[in-house]
Structures are given as structure tokens and as C-alpha cells.
Amino acid sequence: MRSSMGSGSIRRAGGALFRGVLSASRAKAGTFTDVPTTFRASTAPTDPTASAAPAAPGSAGRAVRNGFPLRTAAALAASGLLASPLLAGTAHADPKAPAPPTKMSQIGGDRLGTPGVQVAPGPGAPKLPGPDTLTARSWIVSDAESGKVLAAKNPHWRLAPASTLKMLFADTVLPKFPKNEKHTVRPADLAGMGVGSSLVGIKENLSYTVHDLWLGVFLRSGNDAVHTLSAMNGGTKATVTQMQQHAKDLNAHDTHVVTPDGYDAPGQVSSAYDLSLFARSGLQNPDFREYCSTASAQFPGDKGKDGKRGTFGIQNTNRLLSGDYDMKPYPGIAGVKNGSTTNAGSTFTGFAHRGDRKLLVTVMNPEKKEHNEAYREAAQLFDWGFAAADKVEPVGRLVGPRSEDDGMGAVGAKGKGKGSHESTQAALNGTGSAGGAWTAVGVASGVLALLAVVAFAVHRRRPLPELLRGRGPRK
Template sequence: MNQLHTPKASRNQDTGRESFIRPSMGSGSIRRSAGALFRGVLSASRAKAGTFTDVPTTFSASTASTDPTAPNASATTGNAGRAARHGFPLRTVAALASSGLLATPLLAGTAHADPKGPKAPKPPAKMSQIGGDRLGTPGVQVSQTPGAPKLPGPDILTARSWIVSDAESGKVLAAKNAHWQLAPASTLKMLFADTVLPKFPKDQKHTVKPADLAGMGAGSSLVGIRENLSYSVHDLWLGVFLRSGNDAVHTLSAMNGGTAATVTQMQRHAKELNARDTHVVTPDGYDAPGQVSSAYDLSLFARSGLQNPDFREYCSTASAQFPGDKGKDGKRASFGIQNTNRLLSGDYDIKPYPGIAGVKNGSTTNAGSTFTGVAQRGDRKLLVTVMNPEKKEHNEAYREAAKLLDWGFAAAGKVEPVGRLVGPLSEDDGSGAENAKDKGKGKDADRSTQAALDGAGAKSGAWTALGLTTGALALLGVVAFAVHRRWPLPELVRGRRPRK
């Protein structure tokens, strides 16, 4: 396999969260023991494509390393202690520890940093000022007003970079090092999806060739795609969003003209979105020299992607069925997969977040844990991005994201914005200037845009406008501005309840 890094250098950790075996028709006893170990996890989500009866499984591109210098090699002992403290039987813990299963990310998260290791890096003194001057200033940026809730302190929000913003207006409520260029991990798949997803119809079929799966990094997270089997585009996107499957990404990239062409298109699209902190090297977010993004840019990718109803569907799907191997009768079985976004699907130590509707998580050696999420409460929709928490606790990125969402919903309308999420180049020059003249223009544009949409007489007008020909570019520019401000989240947000 052509590896971007050796196993010692990097390991994609979005793997093996619920099951550590290949799905097979005769593995009932193993499924039962796995279900007993992780009781309560599966009840948080329901399959959209049939009854969820199997343990979700992610395959790994390489087996767990026994090298003591490998990223996860030292995690087993500590994980055994944590598992015992969570009430798992000692006999089960001992068996799992001896088999090496407790070194997996489900119970481990990322291994604790060596206290004698190098000090955490500091953000650059000067960063991009796209969206506003304050967003380029190191440290926490927030404009508290009387009566506004207090932002959680640095002992609670330990991430190197984070941002919380209004998903529709783009107003940034608070941020920390928003433009710090850091390794993005699988959150970069949001840019991949926003770039490639519109190109192929859901029902298109593709038979996977060996070359389609070449070039994946060691330890990549996989959904379990097999050579010489056929998958629909719908299946592949479920693999990308639910299991963060690098095999699904590489298959779709092959359909799109290859990895190099896809990376070029992603970089071009990032530039179009004014995401200038981002440099793309791999389409799946796997660690690679020079591959960076920022909390600000990841929020732009999410905001752009969420305008696409298919993107919204996939990123909000908690669990589904995925096609497996062919049986002796020639028929293909299916197995259950669950979304690795723990604010959506829940975990043994964290509940689904009320109103969550996506978007994407990631974890690699260089990036630590990363997460971008969108949630709705009433008519308010918030975006949050968290990158590399200092606390290397299990599900820490989700915990800090939930804290930011709680604060954002309580603070919305009570704090002055410290910047904004800009629109694409076709709409926005990316500057953060918001003087009175600019604000006046914005209000006029809002009124004109709303009038245009009202005249269209349908909510689908904004989406239809995106497909207009060049003969209607003027109208397209107006409608596109509105699309970046107004879009519906999936209906599941209104019905989702936190697990009791």
C-alpha cells in the first residue's frame, strides 16, 4: 500500500468504535458480547434504511500495531482501568486487554500526552483577518454585555482553536484562534463532500476496482468497501459521513477523475468559499505534510455544504444499513453502521445533543480530535467547530462543543458579534469591514433578495436558482446570497430527544 505516513507517524483514529470484527452471518455470540460491553450505545439511534439489528462495524486498513512507539500502543493499560471504572466485569476487561481491543478509540480516545513532552504550540501572532480583525487576534474573542451568560473558562474550553457562530446570519458569537492553521483530520471531508457530492446521482452504481482503493494511509478508518463489488453513490456517501470511511472517499475520488484531480478541485472550491487558511493534500483528511485548515474555514465548509439537501441528509443520519459481501446464494447481506459523531449517535459516556443535525468529526495523530456541528433550538441555528482539545479525555471534543452550543444558545442576541462567516468570492470580498455604509448596503440587499424569493413563490426557489444558466447570473448572485443565509435543517432535529 502506498502510505502517506508510516504507522508510527500517523494513525487515523475514526476506527473500530463499536465492533472489532468483520461482520459475518455466523458471529452472533461475538455480537452479543460486544453488545453487552457497549450497552446503551445503539439505543440512541434508529436505522433509516431498515431495522438496526447488527453491531456497526468499521474495518481498519491495518491491524493494531504492537510497536510500543506507535500512537495507540500505550493506551491499553489505562483503558483497562477506565473500562473497569465504568463497571465492565474484570473478566471481560482482562480478556479485552489481552486481545489488545482496549487500545481502540472507543474506550481510548487519543492516548494521553507525555507530561514531559514538548510544550503545546502557540498560535501565530498574526493570522488571517477574513471575517473581521478580531478573528485574526490570538486568544479568546468575545464581547460580553450586561446580562449575557459568561463564557466557560479555559479549564473547560481547552481546544487550541474553536468558533461558535450563527449558521444563518454568519455572525460569530465568540472564537479562539479562529484562523490558526491546524491539521483538520476527517472534518476536511466536509469540503470533499461540498465539492464532489453534486456530481453524481444517488442511484448511480460503481463497481470498485483495486486501483480505487490505492493510496490510503495506514490505520485509515474504513466502512468496509470490497473490490469487485458494486455500490450506489448513496451507499458511498453513507460510508463517508457515518463511518468516515477513507475507502468510500477514495472510491468517489476515483469516480471523479482520481485523487489528484479531486484534491485540485477541493483546493479551488476552498478558494471560492474564501477559506484561505486551507491547504488540501489528501481528499480524506488523513495527516499529510502541509495539510491544514482552521476552525473558521471548517465552519465555512459546513455552512456551504448544509445548503445541499443531500449533504444535510447524510450528515444527520445516525445509523443505516450498508451492503456487505455476497453469500453462497449470490445475494448480498447488509450490516449496520452508526455515525461516529457522538453528539448525534451518543456513546456510553455522552448523550446525543438536543437539536443536533450533523456535521462531521475527525481524529488523527497530528490533528488530535476535531469536530464541526450544527444544532437548532427554536428558530436559532448555531455552528460550532472545535480543534484539538488539550484534555485528551474520551469524547472531549464533543463535550467542549456541547458547552459552546449551550453558551451560544443562551448568549444569542445578548453579545456583540466579534466577526462574521463570509460568503463565497462571488458574493463577498472576504473583508471584515462593517461600517455604516456597508451595513446599509447589506440591508438593501436583504430586502431585494427577500423580494426575489417571495416572487418565486416557493421555498425550493433558492435551490432551483443554483442550477440557472449563465444567462441568469445576475439573479443567481442575488439568490445565492440568500441561500447562504437561509436553509432548513432536517426534520429529525425537531423530533430528536436526548437519551434518558
């Protein structure tokens, strides 16, 4: 079955075609707009990579192209690494691994700026997996609707994001072009991609719909698709500037954007906290949800001898969604984005639902270097989060955009200047509990500030679908 945009069939679990999302009139208060769960197991033993940079001298990184490591098994055997305990995953502690900063951002709660694991278990709460199992430098588990952070480890540690940064790219650029708009790719559109970039296979002088290009971004993490969309958006420089501004608008202050595709670059950083903000914001957009939850699709190919264009299959490199030879899809998974580069290691942000519970998990750079390790650790955090959601106290929260958190926070209608900025920051630092919100401002700014923070606290508990009212699926 052809998609409505002419870009081939989008294959779904059980063969069902994606049917869009609930319209605003059908969205229920207190529930996230339904996202279909999509599975399709992969039989190809390929690494789920995103954009990758060449390994620096002396590093253990690897360049990747089209999902396949450039280093061959023969080279590994010759180097003696094939039998090393590190590669086998039997030893993952690196004495030279960097330690998290002693002071990090406290946006979302002061505990989120404290190094180490933060969790507040209540009676009957399941125990978090231990450090030998959860080896990521940074991770966070949060409720996708309320924004409550159930547990975290160094969530504001600024690290290389790899292709998970494409969530911010999509959140910034995706609303600008209709799905059926066509673009003929020029050579200049593909200029400037890093060596070893992951590609979906875009060809110069051929036309693609915007729908095709976004499938290339989300399924194959194609830097060629990112650069083509950036060219349509006024160029890479303009797109990076817009992404940085959008990160600021989302209160994602750990993020510094250098490249739109997440390719390693000096100074390019984000955090598990910010990546969760990007995912939560993007999931408000039905097109974003469609693309990030698509397991496999047909992508336009080159012209044949008869002048007609064929198609070829592409599969999502998110292995919790599509599966792999050594792991099954995660029950309830519906996105979001994975990545892998030399500097970042493996990174992953996922969204999954079980019953009425909808969780976000972000994992950055596991020390254990086993195949699909980031997905395995994310799956364990999902398991824990679904079991613990009603049995732990939140240790922080995912803040809303500046237009909501600042406008409804302690600044109030008249707040300006340094004092109001400090009040806003105090509100952003609140943990999301009613007592914490009142304490944050009770001694600060008098009756007006108190009333503003009451409104702010109520607003920030509003489920995500409330932000979607009046925004049906885009035609």
C-alpha cells in the same frame, strides 16, 4: 423499510425515516431549511475516530482502523500509561504545546486574527466556560444563518483538520453524481489509502450506489468510500485540485488540501473558521444535510453462498448525534462531521438548532485527552451559544463565497487590480456590524464604493435559505 435508492433503511430518532427537506416554495425567509434531529444511542464503547495516521516516533498519537485503536489495553498497561494522570484527564496542560501565531488571517474581522479568546458580552450574557474546561487549541461559535461569530479562540490557526476535511470533499464532489448511480469498485479505486485509515468496508468488484458511498463517508468516515468517489471524479489528484479551488471560492484561505480524506499529510491544514465555512456551505445542499444527520443505516455487504448480497449496520461516529456509552446525543444536533488523527488530535464541527436559533460549533484538538473530549467541549459551546446569542455582540462573521462577498463588496462592478483587491479585503475584514461596514469603506473609495458596500452588508445578513430558492431536493 428500504430507501428509495436501494441502500437499506436509514434509521432515525423515533423510527422516522428521513423525509427530505422543505422545498424552495415552502422555505420561509429568515429561517434555515428544516433539518430533522436524529438520535440513536450507541451501546458499543468505540472511539469516534476518523482517518488516522500511524504515530510518529515519540508522539502520543495512535493509529486507528474501523473505529478501534490499534494499541491494546495490555500494551497501555505495560507502558505504564494506563494509570497516568494525562490519560485519566486529571492533567492536560502541556508545557510543550505550540502557541498560536501572533498574526493570523483577519478574514471575517480583525478580532478573529488576534490570539486568544474573543468575546464581547453584553448585559446578562452568560460567562464562557473557563480554560480548564475549554482546552481546545482553536474553537468558534457562530450563527449558521447570519454568519455572526458569537465567540472564538484562535479561529484562524492553521491546524491539521483530520476527517472534518471531508466536509469540503462532500461540498465539492457531492453535487456531481446522482444518488442512484452505481459504480463497480476496481482495485485501483482503493489504492493510496493511508495505513490505519478508517473504513466502511467497501469490497473490490462489487457495485455500490452513490447513496451508499456517501453514507460510508459521513457515518463511518470511510476513506475507502472517499477514494472510490474520488476515482469516479477523475482521480485523487483531480479531486484535491477541485477541493482546493472550492476552498478558495468559499474564501477559506487557511486551508491547504493534500489528501481528499483528511489523512495526515505534510502541509495539510485548515482552521476552525474554514471548517465552519465548509459546513455552512454544505448545509445548503439537502443531500449533504441528509447524510450528515443520519444516525445509522444499513450498508451493502459481500455476496453470500446463494449469490445474494446482505447488509450490515453502520452507525455515525459523530457522538453528539449517535451517543456513546458515556454520553447522550445532544438535543437538537443535526450533523456535521468529526475526525481524529495523530497530528490533528480530535476535531469536530457540529450543527444544532434550538427553536429558531441555529448554531455552528467547531472544536480543534483539545489538550485534555479524555474520551469524547471534543464532543464534550462542543456541547458546552453549544449550551453557551444558545444562552448567549442575543446577549453578546458579534466579534466577527463567516464570510460568504467570493461570488457573493467579492461581487457585492467594495470592488463593485468596475473594481480591478491591486486597489480593488485591497478594498475587497477590507470588506471581508468587516465584523458584520452596520457601523463596522461603513467605517471600513467610508474613507476609501467614494460614492460608488459606499453604495456597493451597502448592498454587500445587506446581502451578507441574508439567511441561508435565501441561497436555496429555486433549488429543491435533487431527485
